Amino acid sequence: MRLVYAEEWALSIEESHPCGPERDEVIRQHWNEVALIRRALSRYLPSIENLKASFIEGSVISDKKRVKIKWF
Numbered sequence: 001m002r003l004v005y006a007e008e009w010a011l012s013i014e015e016s017h018p019c020g021p022e023r024d025e026v027i028r029q030h031w032n033e034v035a036l037i038r039r040a041l042s043r044y045l046p047s048i049e050n051l052k053a054s055f056i057e058g059s060v061i062s063d064k065k066r067v068k069i070k071w072f
Contacts, residue, residue: 003041006034 002009010030017023 002030003034003037003045006030 010027013023013027013030017026
């Protein structure tokens, strides 16, 4: 989820904590972790846009066709 919602996650950190070096460090660590996750999983996952769309719309594009995903 951190990779899929990286921007929203960072914004949530910014909105939830007061300005200061501690918040800056948490945000820096967040982006470092996002980069690590992206490198580790990039060849196994569909594009981030398709993955994010699957959570929002309940489907994902696979082999250039939209496949319905059943979530619980």
